[in-house]
Amino acid sequence: MFLSNPFPYSTSFRNHFLIASILSFIVVFILVFLQPFGSNNFSNPYKNLYFIRYEWICFIVYIFFHLLSKWYYESFKIWKWVEELFFCILYLSVAITLAFIYTEVIINKSPEHLTLSLFLFWFKHMFLGFGLILFVLALFFRHRYASKKNIIKDYVFSTIENEESKKKTILLQGTMKKEILEVVTSQVVYVKSEDNYVTRCAFS
Template sequence: MSLRQTPFPKSSLRSFLNVISGISLTIVFILVVFQPFGTSNFDHPNKFWILMGYGVITFFSGLFFYLLIYTITSDTRLDRWSVLDEVLFLFGIILICQIGCYFYWAGMFVGRLDWSQFLYFFKIASLISLVPVSVYLLFIYQKYKEVKFVSGNKIPIEYSEPEKEEQHLTIYGAGKNEKIIIAPENLFLVKSEDNYVILFLRENGKIIKRMMRNTLSEIEQQIGSSFFRCHRSFIINPAKIAEIEGNITNTKIGLTDIDTKIPVSRSMVEKAKMFVLQ
C-alpha cells in the first residue's frame, strides 16, 4: 500500500503539545549538557538561559505550524489523513523550527542575516533530524500499513443462522460519508488512536482493519451494551474472547483470530472473567 493510501491518526492538540514539549526539552538537554557545535566555547553569564531559548523557539514554531495546518486543512482531508500527509507535515515542522532557530541564533550571536550561514545551519539541523524522523516514519508506516480508511462501504456479512440476517450495526465516523455497516458478530475489536478509532472486522474469513475519525466513547454509544469496554482504549466483542491471562494488575485478553493481547483495566477484571465463564 502506498503512503498516500495508508491512513494515519492525526494528532490532537493535546498529543501534539506533549510531543513538541518533549522535543523542545530534548533540544535544551543536548545543548546544555553536551554543548555541541561550538557552544562549549561560548562564554556568557546567561549562557544556559540563551541555550534554553532554542527549546522555546522550537516549541512555539511547531505550535504555530500545527495551528496553521489545522486552520487551512479541510475536515475532509483531516478525516483521511495519511502517512504521506504526516511526512509532509513533519518536514514542514522541521523547516519552520529551523528557520525560527536560525533567526534566534543570528539575532543573539551575529546581529545580521547571512544566506551562506543559513544554508550551513539548515544542513546541520537537517542531518541531526534525518535519522530520528526516518525511524519514526518507518515505524508508523509498519504500524498502519494494513489499515484502510472507512469509506461508507458495507462489509460483507457472514451469517451462520438465518434469523440473524436482519441484524446489523451501522457505525458512523465524525467525517462526511464515514459509515460502515456490519453484522455484530463480525466486529471483533475497536481500538482508540487519539481522535480516531481502528475497527477490527471479519471479511471473507479474514481480519481487516478500518480507520475512522471518532472517539471511543462515541463508538461505544453507537454499538450498544453487548460490547465490552475493557480498557480506556479498547472495546471488545465478548463473544470473541479466547483466553484471559495475567494477574489483577496485568490482565490481558486474547481474542479469536487476533494476535494482539488486549489490556484490561483493574476495575474490569472480574467482569471480563465472567464473560469467559458464561
C-alpha cells in the same frame, strides 16, 4: 505507494501540546548537557537562558503548524503519510530557520552573517544533527498519540452502538389493533403467530 496510505491524526490540542513540550525539552537537553556544534565554547553567564529560547522556538513553531494542520484536516477530512511527512519537514525547516536567525542576531550579534551560503551550511548541519532526531521522534509520538486516541474512540463508539442496539424495540399489533406487544429485539429468539395468538420466545 505508502505515501497515499492514511496516517492517524489527532485533533486533541492536549496531545500536541505534550508532543511539542517533549520535542522542545529534547532540544534544550541536547544543547545544555551534550553541547554539540561547539556550543561548549560559548561563554556567557546567561548561556543556559539563551539555549532555553531554542526550546521556545521549537515549541511555538510546532503549535503553529499543528493549528494549520488541524484546519487542513477538518476542512478536507484527510491525512495521509504524504501530509504527515510534509508537516514534519516544514516544521523542522521553519524551526531551524528561526534558530539560525536567533543565533546570529541575538547570540552572536552578527546580523551580517545572515547570508544564503552560511544559512545553507547551518541548515545542512542542523538538519542532519537535530533535525533527523526530531523528525523520527515527531513521527513516533504523533502516530502513537493519534493511534491511542482512535482506539479509545472506536471502543467508545462500539460500546455506545451495542448499548443502543440492545434498546431497540418493535411493536406487534393484531389486526383488531386492541393489544400491542412491545418486544426488545436483542432479546427475541423468534416470534410465531398461531391463530389469534402470538407466541414469543425471548431471553429474560
